[in-house]
Amino acid sequence: MIEVQNLTKRYGEFTAVDRITFSVPKGIIFGFLGPNGAGKTTTIKMLTTMLKPTDGSIRIDGFDPVRDQGAVRRAFGIVFQDPSLDDTLTAFENMELHAVLYRVDHRARRERIEKLLRFIGLWDRRTDFVKRFSGGMKRRLEIARALLHQPKIMFLDEPTLGLDPQTRNHIWSYIEHLSREGGVTVFFTTHYMEEADRVADEIAVIDHGTIVAQGSPASLKERAQTASLEDAFISLTGHAIRDEEASSTDHMRQVRKIMGSR
């Protein structure tokens, strides 16, 4: 469902992603792990048409994200690392907007929105403004929204970041449900190794822009001779802490905090 060959992204001298090759078969849950700054988000951006690769090839459901942007975009749904809802709109309006952008047939629209909002337990809150929602509710809504156009592939960039254990459990159970019942191919990143261990059928570990290991969680543990995936991860990527520079987004968050809401 996802085929990546020698994918490379360079920014001037710096190589963010360096000739990575992997493939994700249809219907599996694929974990893409790596320390901060390893190239995870850059890879996701290339897979999802947001960034042009410097080199290499990508096939998403058979289409090239550079040449067949439209076809690729219709094939996947995505939950970004940062919230991407409009919080001055209601839950329902956010769903509706997505449905229109993806040209979901308007007869199917309402029914599908209702089904998904019930699935994530937010149907009763559909007329509430998103700004009143907690982080977990927003994340659930984003998952529902990404499913609205019935994608074949679901990208989730750290879907459980900053959520409490209850919500994290819920979110993984939705994701597993999608994959097992719906046949959706899932591609996710996370920093929570025990979560990856539990849900992923297959894992690729990326570090410094290259894939350093790939296989089922069990095989990775076996290879690294460790009891937990976390230990395997550390033995693969080393102990050094990766410092990321503050982005302008971090700065803007600060400003927003000071200025109140936008």
Added chain:
Amino acid sequence: MSAIYILWLRQLKRYFRVRIRILSALGQPLLFLISLGFGFAPLYKRAGAGDYLQYLVPGVVTMGILFPAVFSGIEIIWDRQFGFLKETFVAPVARFQIILGRTLGGATTSSIQGLIVLVICSVAGFRMANPLLLPVAVGFMFLIALFGNSIGAAIGSVLDDVQGFQLIMNFLVMPLFFFSNALYPVDELPAPLKVAIHLNPLSYGIDGLRGVLSHPFLLGQAIDFVILAAVTTVLLGVGTYLFSRIQL
């Protein structure tokens, strides 16, 4: 088409839901209306130039449109940083549709803002020369709004931080407004200022609006409209181009 419509609608919903913003955007033009409008009226009259309020109101209405319009365009920065832009960027919708929907929405809300200012000015004593020309006036107001939104969109597409915001207010939007014919007659000004005002596209919007609101309809307004429309089209093109180049 439906994508443009839903993004236009989004701007309208946002506008009507944040009422405090409607109110705060009224502050500045009303301040100008009251302090300048009434403050300079006696002087203007004694100089034999007529009723200053009739002269000033089109300028004040323009102010009421321009500032929120530029701001609404620049708001792309927020959408970009807080993610909503990503949602639209991965959707199977062309970038120009996204920016068009957004800009038309912003132009609509800024025009509404201008209409509110016009209504308040009428309460304060302003009289339209020919109320039947109101639709034409609205046309000019929408064009000014589109002009401001396109500038804002172009800027919002290249800035990735709110740091530069004050700079743009002080060195672009303020001069655009003050070096125009919004507040004073141009005929007897020193040559450099006169040239600047003639080069300022906004002057044509104000001239047109003033013609429609305060004088019986003249041919000159058609030329005003054409000039501002041409400049706005170019700016919208630039904004669309810059927007299409945004990388998240």
